[in-house]
Amino acid sequence: MFLHDTMSREKRPLLPKPGRDVYGMYCCGPTVYGPAHIGNFRTFTVQDVLRRTLEVAGLKVKHVRNITDVDDKTIRGAQAAGQTLSDFTMTWTDKFHADCTALGLLPPHVEPSAVVHIPQQVAMIKALVDRGHAYVAKDGSVYFKVCSCPDYGKLNHIDFSKLETQSENSAGEANDADEYERESASDFALWKSRKPEDGANFWPSPWGEGRPGWHIECSAMSLAHLGATFDLHGGGIDLCFPHHENEIAQSECATGVKGFAAHWFHSAHLMVEGEKMSKSKGNLYTLDELVAKGFTPMEVRATLLSGHYRSSLNFTMKGVDDSRSALAKLERGTDRLLAAAGFTRAEFAAPSAQEVQTSWGRFAKAWEVLQDDLNIPGCLGQVFTVLAEKDEPSTEQARQDVSGLAKILFALGLQLFAAKAEVAIPADVAELGARRWAAKQSKDFSAADQLRQDLAAIGWTMLDRKDGYELKKA
RNA sequence: GGCGCGGUAGCCAAGUGGUAAGGCCGGGCUCUGCAAAAGCCCCAUGCGUCGGUUCAAUUCCGACCCGCGCCUCCA
Incomplete structure (x- = not known):
């Protein structure tokens, strides 16, 4: 399996670190303050396909995806709802899980909560302060000192040593009032001292009561569950800077170990009907809204996978319609193949069949394409090409084909033949x-x-x- | 301004230094009392524009035009 790596900007092979047999991947998870939208799900779905593909390829994978359940938005949301933070985030975590299940996303092997890992975050901040990579401001907030990290910017290929201040960029008027004590505009908060508006949401620390900054959460959780270095880190492209850059700096400076994540996996954003998604445009679709329009979650999944993960994808209702037709065609072609092999749909769906069979049949090319930078559209094109071949396969050939097709559909997470909701006939x-x-x-x-x-x-x-x-x- | 991505048929979307996968839509045929469904066939001398390299470029190089992203705790 080869995959593009954001840091080296090259396609590189995916293999566990030498001496390890488990492939460790960390993906930034949702902030649970409301229903996730389809843009969020594009990223999680692409990550799901990567994880499935690695598993089909025979790798043992440890997939960690966190839940961000303490930050400005969750605290504000809980207060607005008149709930405790944990009740509030639990509600939206449950909703997130329900949506994930509907979309056929495999549960991560570990799904750590940021709140639960606050002690680990405090320990990491303490290490940064002790090592001279962070400083305590007058109000008890702690900031990361970017100039103490010479290779800060290496993920995004930005040379910070030459920049006087971050705020010289065109978007640089965002000086939050509560961050005026930073020594440099590039420095970012590791620990935010307790403010009245935080309500009951504060935790003890060596620097006084407060709560963690967002970036440190992922550093602490990846360290706790995957170690100081691991194989792959993923997220939406918007997280590349500053979030992931900050994670690298925090983690490498705190542990003293370079090579935080060996591979960086970023997926491009989703547009909706040709426009950037935004609340003001009202195009932040949730899965429920699409289901209410009559689409199935599997049709939505197929649509989210209809473009290459590194290209922005224009999500349209016509696109979901197209996916519905394409899935139906895929089902018919699969049915024909099953008939040629003498299998039933039930046999096709059985997971044991995937374990026992090892052949790819005529779908070897499709599998090869999928393993080349997770080329899902190319893979599906190959699948359709094979299904459209005119010569009737022999029973033996068809059986090998079924084995290959089952594995590819498993890797893509496309579940065919889902029971259609019965429409009551008046x-x-x-x-x-x-x-x-x-x-x-x-x-x-x-x-x-x-x-x-x-x-x-x-x-x-x-x-x-x-x-x-x-x-x-x- | 810095860093980065992209422009392929009506729509969506792969791909390659040697002459364009696939899906949707559309058209035709078969089947069919009708209507569908299904199957089969057809559908880019062309890959933003202009130059360059090459026996050969959509694919490499350069310039330009257009669209988009990040640089604000947005996946």
Whole structure:
């Protein structure tokens, strides 16, 4: 498996660190102050495919994705809802998990909570202060001293030694009033001293009561669960700076060990109907909103995977429609292949089949493409190409193909043949359908046509089969 | 200003120094009382523009035009 690495800007192989048999990946998780939107889920879905692909490739993976449950937004949200911070974040954590399940995301092996890891964060900040990489401001806040870290900026290829202050950039008017005690504009908060507006949300520390800064949370949790160095760190591209840059600086300076994450994996953002997602535009779709529009979570997943992870993806309702059609085609092609192999859908879905079978059949190319920088669109193109091949495969060939296809669909997390929600058929519709079928059987076609029109008038269509019919909502 | 990404058919989207995967839509055919469904076939002499390198460029190099992202605790 090869994957583009943000720091080296090269495609590099993914292998566990020498001497280890587990591939450790840390992904920045959600801030649980409301429902996650599809942009968040693009990132998590792409990470899920990476993890699945590595597992199908035979690697043992340890996937860590945190829950950010203490920061400005969660505290404000809890206060607005009149709830304790933990009750509030629990509600949204549960909702996040429900959405993840619906989208077919495998649960991470470890899902650490930032609040639970505050002692580890305090310990890390203390190490930074002791080593001269951080300083305590008058109010008890602690800041990371960027100039003490000579290679700060290496992830983003920015040379900070030449910059006088960060605030000289065009966006640099963001000097928060509560950060005026920083020695340099580039320095960032590790510990924020207790403020009245924090309410009951403060913790003890050697510098007084307060709460951790956002960046230190991920450094402490990755250290706790993956060690001072690990294999891969992922997140949305917006986190590349400053969040990930800060994580590197904090972790490497606190532990004294260079090489925090061996590989950096960033996914591009989502646009919605051609526009950047934003609250003011009202296009921050949640999964629930898309389901309410009649789309299934699997259709949403397929849409989120319809572009390469390093390109921004324009999410449109037409796109989800297209994905629905494509998934249906994928199901039909899979059905044909199963028939050629003499398998049932149930056998295809069984996980044991994936473990036992090792062949890729005609899908070897699709698998190869997927392993080249997680090229999901290219992989799916290959899958469709094979499914469209004209020559009927032999039973043996088809069985090998099924094995390969099952593994690829598992890697992509595309679950086919999900039970369709049964649409209740109203009694009057059922009666019209029965009458039309009877009329057709007795070859009274004019009556049958009239009844078809009657059904259409109330929003239903009737699909004739050989031995019966099907009523569908238009 | 700094760092970075991208412009491929009506829409979406892979890809390659040797002549353009795939999906959607559309058109045709088969099947069909009708209508669908399904299957098959067709659908970019062309890959933002202009130069350059090359036997050969959409693919490499340069310039330009256009769109986008980060530089603000946004995945």
